[in-house]
Amino acid sequence: MEKALIGLGAALAVGIPALATAYAQAKIGSAGAATIAEKPETAAMMIILEALPETMVILGFVVAIMLILQFA
Amino acid sequence: MITDMVNLKIIGLKSDGKDLLEHIRDLGVLHIEEEKEYYQVTEEPLIEKMRFLRAGVLGLLEDLGWKDLDNPDWGLAESLREIVPLNDIAVLEEIEKSLMEFKERLSEMTDEVRALEESTVALKQVHYIATHFHSFFSEEKKNEKVVSLWLVDSSKLDNLLKGLERTIRSLTPVVERPYLNHKAISQGENFLVLALSVNPESSSAVSKLMEEFGCISYLVPKTAMDELALESPNASQMELKWLPKKLAQAKTTLDAAKREWGPRLAALYVILDEELELLVLEKKFSGGGELFTLNGWVPLSALEDTVSSLKHRFGERILATWRAPEPQEWPKVPILLKNSKWAKPFELFLKLLPMPGYKSxxxxxxxxxxxxxxxxxxxxxxxxxxxxxxxxxxxxxxxxxxxxxxxxxxxxxxxxxxxxxxxxxxxxxxxxxxxxxxxxxxxxxxxxxxxxxxxxxxxxxxxxxxxxxxxxxxxxxxxxxxxxxxxxxxxxxxxxxxxxxxxxxxxxxxxxxxxxxxxxxxxxxxxxxxxxxxxxxxxxxxxxxxxxxxxxxxxxxxxxxxxxxxxxxxxxxxxxxxxxxxxxxxxxxxxxxxxxxxxxxxxxxxxxxxxxxxxxFYEGVGNKYKPLKRRRGTAWKKP
Structure with a gap:
């Protein structure tokens, strides 16, 4: 039971930020595509903005790994 | 690394202005600095005409659908440059006239292809209807019945037929037998084409009821084959055999025109674009007086060759002075990246960003x-x-x-x-x-x-x-x-x-x-x-x-x-x-x-x-180095 809860905790640590990142990237992506269509020179800036929310998942991944390695 | 740049100022006679610009364009190393006050260029009829013509050629290339823009007919461009005086407005008008004629011919060709494509689609539709309803039509017409075609929502068919039977029964005299015959084929996922055959006297009442049920009278696409096809599906099949051949032939003619005229028009576009650029620059830099002044940036490595080439071509008629940029000028110095062979492909990543500043x-x-x-x-x-x-x-x-x-x-x-x-x-x-x-x-x-x-x-x-x-x-x-x-x-x-x-x-x-x-x-x-x-x-x-x-x-x-x-x-x-x-x-x-x-x-x-x-550390504050040069290298027209 304890292991199952640790597993669930690790899954939530990655899953919830992944959903948040997906939501943010969807919004940024659609706005970014429209911006690049208008101003192609903003492509790099849009890639940067698109990539920014990923940090949430990376940190979630670290938390998940720590949970598993420390407690499982 | 970022190439060291030198500010080069060239002063010459106004009469040499065009030759000087042409020579610099052939050298392809001078990034011309355009001061704000130079932006006001007198809108001359020649410049306007050339702009209009250039836009027209681009429009024709779009109409042709010719995409191979990297491969104009360079041979033709070279000959046009030598024999056609593009700075003569009469010549430009003549070119414009020829282009208009070509545009009309092109429109005829594209219209023919479009009409044939539409006819093919329509004929396929006619053939589909004719194949399925031919026997029904023939049989019912032989019995002197009125046949009509309707587009019907599939889900309403049962209720519709019951309603029709009731209506026809109420309209038919007691001594006569009510008559309703029908045949349906699917049209898409949710619709049917329904052929109804009724006695002539109940025809109008049936039409009214069909409209009340929200059905649409189905019109067979208007082609020359309409009636014939319904009478004989073989005729529409014959038409369908030769129509694609005719379409293929028309498309081949259009493709041949595209292959033949695409590179030629692109060559014309290139030389118009080059001449227009030169003409605008000439007007910008001639200003008042008898002198022609040009200010720009060249890479330090190309300075010696540039100056000696200018001296060789114009001798004492020009004065060229150069100096390294002052720190306060760094923000406006154009940036040329120069990297070793192994690192050069990675310059691609900087193309997505504004260039780095000079001396950074x-x-x-x-x-x-x-x-x-x-x-x-x-x-x-x-x-x-x-x-x-x-x-x-x-x-x-x-x-x-x-x-x-x-x-x-x-x-x-x-x-x-x-x-x-x-x-x-x-x-x-x-x-x-x-x-x-x-x-x-x-x-x-x-x-x-x-x-x-x-x-x-x-x-x-x-x-x-x-x-x-x-x-x-x-x-x-x-x-x-x-x-x-x-x-x-x-x-x-x-x-x-x-x-x-x-x-x-x-x-x-x-x-x-x-x-x-x-x-x-x-x-x-x-x-x-x-x-x-x-x-x-x-x-x-x-x-x-x-x-x-x-x-x-x-x-x-x-x-x-x-x-x-x-x-x-x-x-x-x-x-x-x-x-x-x-x-x-x-x-x-x-x-x-x-x-x-x-x-x-x-x-x-x-x-x-x-x-x-x-x-x-990175600050994208630099301008890209864009020297005045021919659209294709410089080697082929160096003095």
């Missing part, structure tokens, strides 16, 4: 080192590396001397492939664990799926090194451009991070030395610099940098997911055996993983550079 750092060489290293670390598979290497080699051969961008991409891909193979040996991966299963391949360092912590620790260390390098470069840029606040801020963050690093090393007993005092010294200096630079905001910058370093864990995370997916692919062969289905599934998952691996590694490596690394 060109990060291309650093990208060439770190980008493949990061991407290789994420992919980390010998088999995948070999596949990417082969794709890169194929692209290199295919696009050699054809597309500069694709050549650069292929070289970047080959660099990533080499590093992927090297990392593959360190992780002991060949298509996941296939290498281990087949030839007992052992990792030289660590197996990623088993020892994620060492890989994560390594990526954090890598991030630390990358960010510290960025901060050091940022401090150097601050010193070079005399921006004290930048220097304090970057050095403050750098020292603070070093202090934290030494503190961790000391705390974890990673080496047999006591770094506590050194850590404290770095932290004190770091905080002092930060407060001097930006007060408390400097501390936020440091916290941001720690976040940047943690962001490098993505290298381990993406690598781990790629390694696990590769292992899953091989597991399918375990589960399903060495069967066709098992191998197919394993192959499909490896293919998917290959695509994810290259897309993910490239995107995330780029992000680590753009966001984490460049944020510490």
């Amino acid at each position: 750092i060109d990060p291309t060489a650093l990208i060439a080192i770190f980008f493949p290293f990061f991407a290789g670390c994420m992919i980390g598979d010998i088999g995948y590396g070999i596949v990417f290497g082969l794709i890169g080699l194929w692209m290199f051969k295919k696009y050699r001397n054809r597309s500069a961008i694709m050549m650069n991409v292929s070289q970047i891909l080959m660099n990533i492939a080499i590093l992927s193979i090297l990392w593959g040996f360190l992780y002991g991966e060949f298509f996941g664990d296939l290498g281990h299963r087949l030839i007992h391949l052992k990792p030289l360092w660590v197996e990623r799926t088993e020892g994620i912590i060492p890989v994560m620790a390594f990526t954090i260390a890598l991030g630390m090194a990358h960010i510290l390098l960025g901060l050091a470069l940022g401090a150097y840029e601050g010193v070079r451009h005399n921006k004290k606040r930048h220097v304090y801020e970057r050095l403050g963050t750098l020292f603070t991070l070093l202090g934290i690093l030494l503190f961790i090393v000391n705390h974890m007993d990673l080496v047999n030395l006591n770094f506590m005092w050194a850590a404290l010294v770095f932290l004190v200096f770091g905080l002092a610099f930060l407060i001097k630079g930006r007060n408390l905001a400097g501390l936020i910058e440091t916290i941001g940098s720690i976040g940047n370093i943690l962001s490098y864990i993505r290298i381990a995370a993406i690598g781990l997911s790629s390694a696990i997916l590769a292992m899953v692919a091989t597991k399918f062969v375990d589960v399903l055996g060495v069967s066709f289905f098992g191998i197919l599934l394993a192959f499909s998952i490896h293919l998917l993983n290959l695509i994810i691996a290259i897309a993910g590694s490239v995107l995330h490596s780029a992000r680590l550079h753009y966001v984490e690394f460049f944020g510490k």
Whole structure:
């Protein structure tokens, strides 16, 4: 039971930020595509903005790994 | 690195203005500086006409659908340039007249193709209806019934037929027998074409009822075949045989026109564009008086050749002076990147950003080192590396001397492939664990799926090194451009991070030395610099940098997911055996993983550079070096 809860905790640590990142990237992506269509020179800036929310998942991944390695 | 530039000022006689500009264009090295006051150009009829004609030619190329814009008819362009005086408005009017005639002919051809395409679609529709209803029509007409076609919602058919039966029964005299015959065929997913046959006297009442039910009278597309087709489907079939042939013939004629006229029109566009540019420049720089003054930038390496060529061509009729740019002029000096052969393909990454400022750092060489290293670390598979290497080699051969961008991409891909193979040996991966299963391949360092912590620790260390390098470069840029606040801020963050690093090393007993005092010294200096630079905001910058370093864990995370997916692919062969289905599934998952691996590694490596690394020192404040030159090189028309 304890292991199952640790597993669930690790899954939530990655899953919830992944959903948040997906939501943010969807919004940024659609706005970014429209911006690049208008101003192609903003492509790099849009890639940067698109990539920014990923940090949430990376940190979630670290938390998940720590949970598993420390407690499982 | 960023090429050193020299400001070159040329003063000549107004009468030599056009020749001078042509000569400079042929040399193709002078980036002309256009001062604000020069922007007001008198709108001359010749310039207006040339602009109009250029737009017209471009429009014709669009209408033709000719896309091979890199391959105009250069031979024709050369002859046109020699024999056609484009600065004569009468000549331009003559060209315009010819183009209008060509446009009319082109419209006729495209209209014919469009009409034939529409007829083919319509005839297919007629044939479809005719084949299904021909016998019904013939039989009912023989019995002197009225036949009509309706488009009906499929779900309403049963209710509709019941309603029709009731209506016809009420309209038919008692002594006569009510008559309703029908046939339906599907039209799309939700509709039917319904043929109704009734007695002539009930025809109008039936039409009214059908309309009340929301049915639409079905009109067979208006082609010459309408009636004939319904009478005899064979006739429409015959039509369908020759119509595609006629369409193919019309398309062939249009394609031939496209192949013949596309390169010619493109050549005309090129010379019009060149002449227009020259004409506008001539008007801009002639101003008042008898002198013609041109001010611009040339690379230092090309200065000697440029000046001697100008002197050789114009002798004492021009005066050329040059000087190095003053520091206050640096923001407007155009930027030309010059890198070694191995780093040059990576200039592609800077094309997505504004150019770096003059006398600042060109990060291309650093990208060439770190980008493949990061991407290789994420992919980390010998088999995948070999596949990417082969794709890169194929692209290199295919696009050699054809597309500069694709050549650069292929070289970047080959660099990533080499590093992927090297990392593959360190992780002991060949298509996941296939290498281990087949030839007992052992990792030289660590197996990623088993020892994620060492890989994560390594990526954090890598991030630390990358960010510290960025901060050091940022401090150097601050010193070079005399921006004290930048220097304090970057050095403050750098020292603070070093202090934290030494503190961790000391705390974890990673080496047999006591770094506590050194850590404290770095932290004190770091905080002092930060407060001097930006007060408390400097501390936020440091916290941001720690976040940047943690962001490098993505290298381990993406690598781990790629390694696990590769292992899953091989597991399918375990589960399903060495069967066709098992191998197919394993192959499909490896293919998917290959695509994810290259897309993910490239995107995330780029992000680590753009966001984490460049944020510490890069300022995109430069203008791109755009010399006045012919659209195709200069070698073919040098004096």
